[in-house]
Amino acid sequence: MSTVEIEVDTRSPVPHYEQIRSQVTRLVLTGALPEGARLPPIRRLAGHLGLSNGAVARAYRELEREGTVITAGKKGTTVAPLDTRARTEGHEADRDQALADAATTYAITAHRLGYSLNDAVSALRHAMTPDSGQASS
16 A cells, blocks of 8 residues: 555545545555555554544444455455455445546546547447457456
8 A cells, every 4th residue: 555645634524534435445446456455554554644543443444344445453454355345335436436537537538639429438338348359357
């Protein structure tokens, strides 16, 4: 997780633990944190963010409850395998937001390159079709 940054806005009305939870979830959903990646220990992340250990611990508990991470004692907290991740209502909202963000980025790129909506949809359909000859991840 050393290359992935988590930021907490202390002026936001959103609780600190929820900011951490939603950012980690989004990083997992987008692949920035792959299956098996270790999250930093609670104390280290809390110190880095200038937060209490309790805020980070609660975020990790929520992430574990929703099935995004697995906590294994001395082995630490790691990103759960995709097939074991829970599909909770809050998790679905994070997935929807991650997809919307990716779609916006894709639309901006296609537009800047001068492609029409039909061309962009065709390219996306091709990329998502298993037999398109593209490597799938």
